[in-house]
Amino acid sequence: MAEQEVPIKTVHLFRLLDQKLIELLKSLSADDWNRPTLAKLWTVKDIAAHLLDGNIRVISSSHQFAGDPPSNPINNYSDLVDFLNVLNATWVNAMKRVSPQLLIDLLETTGKQYGKVMAAADLFAPAPFSVAWAGEDESVNWFHIAREYTEKFHHQQQIREAVGKQGILTAELFYPCIDTFMCGLPHTYRTVKANTSTLIQITVTGEASGNWYLLKMAEGWTLIKNAGSVPDAIVTLSPDIAWKVFTKGINPQAALEASKVSGNINLGENLFNMVAVMA
Secondary structure (H helix, E strand, O other), X not given: OOOOOOOOOOHHHHHHXXXXXXXXXXXXXXXXXXXXXXXXXXXXXHHHHHHHHHHHHHHHHHOOOOOOOOOOOOOOHHHHHHHHHHHHHHHHHHHHHOOHHHHHHHHHHHHHHHHHHHHHOOOOOEOOOXXXXXXXXXXXXXXHHHXXXXXXXXXXXXXXXXXXXXXXXXXXXXXXXXXXXXXXXXXXXXXXXXXXXXXXXXXXXXXXXXXXXXXXXXXXXXXXXXXXXOOXXXXXXXXXHHHHHHOOOOOHHHHHHOOEEEEOHHHHHHHHHOOOOOO
16 A cells, blocks of 8 residues: 655754754843744744743643643634634743743753654644644644644744844745645635636745745646646745745735735735634
């Protein structure tokens, strides 16, 4: 029996991404840790603390430990976002008493354990959590893990943006992130009306360049590998704009003005409303 092909491979990248994070954090000055970021109310230190929270949650989950259940029932996407926001804020506030040096040590230690948990996962087994921003109620592990990769990637990129130190918008590290984000396009376009066979091309330029194609079928929108026909709309974004669009790091109108949309403008503009994080 042939081995299943993993659509988006990210497991092998966690070690390198974490290595880049530790190198970055060790290079920061005292002032850098307090710099504001695109993550609204969070500083650089707050984001580092949030990344530690992510590591610890995954490791604890691997021990079959889930912590306290939600105090209020989660009946919809909004309830889930509210619950996660409270969890995140509670952790970040508690970590304000922890030094940057200790944060680095804890991130380095837990990052290695986190990587082992991901490497041990059956990539086609049901995931513990669905990728809700892609409209899924149930997901398989490769997609859940790819989503976790985008979390680590975009939070590190937020830190880099805040301190002016780039280094991960590369083909090796960024392409799997943006490829995962694009999986949310069919859900984003679910209410967009168009004729069957309407085709939208999304192009990201730069070192991690690529083309993605969104096709309208009778049952809805779907991502396809190759165009097959002339697109009805083409959206072209730079890497710096692309990651911000999908993580609420830029105003949709500002992102639209910094990008290029040709063909059916109304169709293309919908992309700038996509959010590939729990927000």
